[in-house]
Every structure is written in C-alpha cells, then in structure tokens.
Amino acid sequence: MISIPFSPFSEVAKQLDLWGEKGIPFVFLVDYTGENAWAGSEEEALGLGITFAFNAPVLPSEPVHFRKNPLAFAAYSEKFDQVQAGLRRGDSFLLNLTAETPIETSLSLTEIFQRADAPYKILVNDLFTSFSPETFIRIQGNEITSYPMKGTLAISETNKEEDLRHDPKEKAEHATIVDLIRNDLSQVAFPIQVEKYQYIDRVKTHTGELWQMSSKITGQLMPEFERKFGSILVKLLPAGSITGAPKKATMELIKKAEQYERGFYTGIMGKFDGRMFNSGVMIRFIEKQSDKLV
Numbered sequence: 098m099i100s101i102p103f104s105p106f107s108e109v110a111k112q113l114d115l116w117g118e119k120g121i122p123f124v125f126l127v128d129y130t131g132e133n134a135w136a137g138s139e140e141e142a143l144g145l146g147i148t149f150a151f152n153a154p155v156l157p158s159e160p161v162h163f164r165k166n167p168l169a170f171a172a173y174s175e176k177f178d179q180v181q182a183g184l185r186r187g188d189s190f191l192l193n194l195t196a197e198t199p200i201e202t203s204l205s206l207t208e209i210f211q212r213a214d215a216p217y218k219i220l221v222n223d224l225f226t227s228f229s230p231e232t233f234i235r236i237q238g239n240e241i242t243s244y245p246m247k248g249t250l251a252i253s254e255t256n257k258e259e260d261l262r263h264d265p266k267e268k269a270e271h272a273t274i275v276d277l278i279r280n281d282l283s284q285v286a287f288p289i290q291v292e293k294y295q296y297i298d299r300v301k302t303h304t305g306e307l308w309q310m311s312s313k314i315t316g317q318l319m320p321e322f323e324r325k326f327g328s329i330l331v332k333l334l335p336a337g338s339i340t341g342a343p344k345k346a347t348m349e350l351i352k353k354a355e356q357y358e359r360g361f362y363t364g365i366m367g368k369f370d371g372r373m374f375n376s377g378v379m380i381r382f383i384e385k386q387s388d389k390l391v
Contacts, residue, residue: 236373
C-alpha cells in the first residue's frame with residue numbers, strides 16, 4: 098500500500114490558494130480537525146490509491162449481508178448525559194454526538210464505494226470510503242453557496258414531508274445550523290441570503306428512504322477571498338452541521354463526550370475543475386480498523 102503524504106491543512110490551504118488563482122484543477126481531502134490533508138491532481142490521487150467520484154454512475158446493487166453492532170445503550174447513555182449537562186450549562190445550543198459502530202458486511206470497501214449512490218464519494222486505499230449526500234460549499238465566479246442538512250424523518254405511509262418541517266425538534270435544529278452557516282459565510286462573503294429554507298429531499302439508505310431537510314445559503318465573496326479556496330476553507334472548517342453551535346465550545350464538549358478520534362469522518366472532500374469549486378462533508382462513512390469495519 099502506498100503511503101499518502103498527509104500534511105496539516107494550514108499548509109495545504111496555501112497550495113489551494115495558489116492553484117485557485119492560476120485556475121489549476123485539483124482534488125483534496127481534509128480530516129475533521131485539519132491535522133491531516135492532501136491535495137493534488139486526480140491523476141496524482143489515483144497514483145496514491147485515492148479515488149474521487151462526483152455524481153458518478155452506480156453499479157447495479159444486489160441484496161448483501163450488512164449488520165450494525167451499535168454501542169451498548171449504557172455506554173451511549175453516559176455520553177448522551179454528558180452532552181445534556183453541557184447543553185443545560187449553556188456550553189452548546191446544539192451538538193452532533195457520534196460513536197463508532199462496528200459493522201459486518203459481505204462487501205469490501207471498494208465494492209461499497211462502487212455500489213453506493215451519492216453525489217460525493219471517495220475511496221482511500223484500503224482505509225475508508227465515504228458516500229455522502231451533503232454539500233459543504235460550492236463556489237462559481239464570486240458566488241459561494243452552502244446547503245446545510247439537518248433534520249430527517251423515515252418515509253412511510255403515515256409520514257409526510259410537512260411532518261418533518263413542522264416537527265419542533267427538527268425545526269429548531271435546522272434553524273440553529275442555518276444561522277451558524279450563515280454566520281460562518283459572513284467571514285468570507287457579503288451580502289448573504291437564505292435563498293431556500295427547509296426544502297425536502299428524498300435520501301436512500303440501506304434500510305429505506307428518508308425525508309431530509311436542507312436549506313440553500315448564498316453570498317458574494319469579498320474581493321480578498323476570490324479564488325482563495327484554501328483561505329476560505331480555513332475560515333469555515335470544520336462544517337457546522339457535524340459539530341453544532343457555537344462551534345468552538347461545542348467541539349470541546351464533543352471531544353470530552355465522544356472519547357475517540359473522528360479522523361477523516363466528518364472531514365471534507367472536494368474538487369476544483371478550473372471553473373467551479375465543489376465540496377462535500379464526509380458523512381455516511383466506513384473505515385477499516387485492523388481486521389474490522391466501523
């Protein structure tokens with residue numbers, strides 16, 4: 098296996114700025130904390146065993162063995178209670194709590210990558226794959242757009258789209274994240290507007306379909322950030338939808354409660370084709386750890 102020469106994102110960001118100004122296409126990935134990142138051409142990525150796929154055709158899928166082994170309730174409850182205490186103290190208004198979930202499947206990481214149906218897909222060596230529905234930011238010309246996703250409801254005979262829009266918990270979560278992303282974008286763009294609020298998409302999962310609530314936020318990049326893709330990401334990362342609000346204090350609470358390193362899970366992957374910059378949040382993520390998948 099070829100070793101990938103990861104660098105801190107603070108260094109990689111300088112390269113993205115340079116390539117952006119010169120109109121040189123690139124692909125990149127960065128982990129949740131910004132400690133490990135890589136950028137280069139798609140050919141260089143393939144040479145290192147990194148495959149990117151944006152809105153790619155999907156191989157026909159057949160029924161496969163797939164079983165999740167979630168964290169024991171008592172262990173999760175301890176983390177949950179810790180988060181609740183932080184919310185009551187006012188450390189956070191909203192927090193995205195995650196846990197490693199061992200899985201069993203008859204598929205390899207490569208087969209999962211090939212069969213997954215998602216607009217943002219990546220396969221890194223025999224290390225991990227992500228098949229994400231969530232856009233982070235898109236930039237075309239001097240317009241920046243973000244599409245925060247927050248709020249889901251299983252599709253059934255009794256559930257309707259409007260049930261998701263009117264659910265008090267889901268509405269509150271979505272409003273908080275939209276406000277956070279709008280505030281994040283204000284660091285690099287002005288003016289900013291919420292162009293579409295609480296629109297609903299259908300998202301496929303291996304257990305069925307979900308209603309997924311999103312919003313569209315747009316802004317005009319400030320002159321000093323035009324084509325400075327690295328500098329923009331330094332201001333915006335990590336994605337607010339996978340941390341919570343306020344971001345810094347919430348991340349501290351996440352670190353104490355989760356007690357594991359997310360690594361590239363909930364990091365960002367992206368591509369610049371010379372005209373448009375497009376990036377996705379690495380959720381729907383499967384990682385190989387020794388001889389097991391998580």
